[in-house]
Amino acid sequence: MWKIKNLKINSHVVLAPMAGITSSAYRKFMRRFGVGLVYTEMISDHGIVYQNEETLSYLNIEESERPLAIQIFGGDKEYLLKAIKYIDEHHIPHDLIDINLACPVPKVTKSGAGSKMLLNLDYLEECMQEIVKVSRSPVSAKIRLGFDNEHINVLEVCRILEKAGVSLIAIHARTAKELYSGEPHFDLIKDLGKKLSVPLIISGNIFNVEDAIKAKEITGATAIMVARGGVGNPELISSLNHYFETGEIIYQPNIVRQKKYCLEFAKLLIEEKGEKKAMPILRGLAPKFFFKMPYIKTLRNALTERVITYEDLKEILDEFIPDEE
Ligand SMILES: Cc1cc2nc3c(=O)[nH]c(=O)nc-3n(C[C@H](O)[C@H](O)[C@H](O)COP(=O)(O)O)c2cc1C
Structure with missing residues (x-):
């Protein structure tokens, strides 16, 4: 404190x-x-x-x-x-x-x-x-x-x-x-x-x-x-x-949790700005949740190019990443 x-x-x-x-x-x-x-x-x-x-x-x-x-x-x-x-x-x-x-x-x-x-x-x-x-x-x-x-x-x-x-x-x-x-x-x-x-x-x-x-x-x-x-x-x-x-260093990001975070953030942003204003921002920010992850390039391209609605975002993430570890 x-x-x-x-x-x-x-x-x-x-x-x-x-x-x-x-x-x-x-x-x-x-x-x-x-x-x-x-x-x-x-x-x-x-x-x-x-x-x-x-x-x-x-x-x-x-x-x-x-x-x-x-x-x-x-x-x-x-x-x-x-x-x-x-x-x-x-x-x-x-x-x-x-x-x-x-x-x-x-x-x-x-x-x-x-x-x-x-x-x-x-x-x-x-x-x-x-x-x-x-x-x-x-x-x-x-x-x-x-x-x-x-x-x-x-x-x-x-x-x-x-x-x-x-x-x-x-x-x-x-x-x-x-x-x-x-x-x-x-x-x-x-x-x-x-x-x-x-x-x-x-x-x-x-x-x-x-x-x-x-x-x-x-x-x-x-x-x-x-x-x-x-x-x-x-x-x-x-x-x-x-x-x-x-004093301990622990940092183990995990793609399933990253997917969950990305969707949580998307929901909050849509709540704040409405879907129309939120989605262009999400096309820029969503790919950042999946840096240094496997099959990242295809996923990031899909997020940047194909996401028009929240449902698109969810569908693309579901295509690449399971809900459970
Ligand atoms: C996209 C972007 C927008 C920023 N906007 C502001 C801002 O509005 N006010 C501010 O004081 N600093 C702003 N910064 C600077 C950051 O607060 C921070 O000091 C800077 O990015 C250095 O930290 P980093 O090297 O860890 O990113 C911005 C930085 C970035 C990358």
Whole structure:
């Protein structure tokens, strides 16, 4: 157990924010495997302020999903503050307001948001101080090591965030320029978790238990953030929890259980979004449940190409995989 201010978190495994993936259904699904804290995908402050329908749908959050961080992005303090006020006034269930200072995508950085904020530290400081003042719930931030190799300023940014009064910092241990590839640079934030006055969550290439052990040991982080490694691989969460509780590494994914998980997730996603919106997402995500499995290529192709309805998904999986071990 660890704490973010007074909030108790039961697991050292945290579910990463992922645009297009971390829907309410995905969060509920992954919670069953033992994540201690979940994030929404990043939500536009402008979208909230202008009441964009799609943006507001990201705020359909159930009480049962807590502990939860709502992640917002924006490059303009006034809009960030208005978006936070909207969330508070509409009593949207959440425990943390997380500010995205990490996104490298031009659509986001062109307005000064996401990782672009790491290049303007005076403005960052001003924004974060006011956000902490205005938000009724604790504030956290997700950052990168810096914008690019010439601007690695993670330690300075952490000092600014601490001074502003944030309650939690998550670091994706790459620069924004590196996007999502290459090895994360945990060595650049060696023992940082031990030096910060707030808990540190570490992110970057967590695909198995050994990756998590390495990231946590080098950085001294309190918790591990699971992103791509958990997509279609929910037992990564339970095996991480098992390791943190017992020191034992057990990870034996099994195709029959993977089939069950895929169908469970499909049902939750259809419940959330309706079949028409859910199926294109499932054509992208369902194949991920069957990586590294036998006859995988034919199955994955069938899932990507032939799945129009839930029944199609079930039929294809039944064709390849039995219900019982
Ligand atoms: C498809 C995708 C979408 C992402 N969306 C977000 C996001 O909305 N907010 C955010 O802070 N990070 C986002 N990230 C970054 C992840 O939270 C995580 O920090 C990153 O993927 C590194 O972890 P990994 O190497 O274990 O995947 C996204 C990553 C991916 C792959």
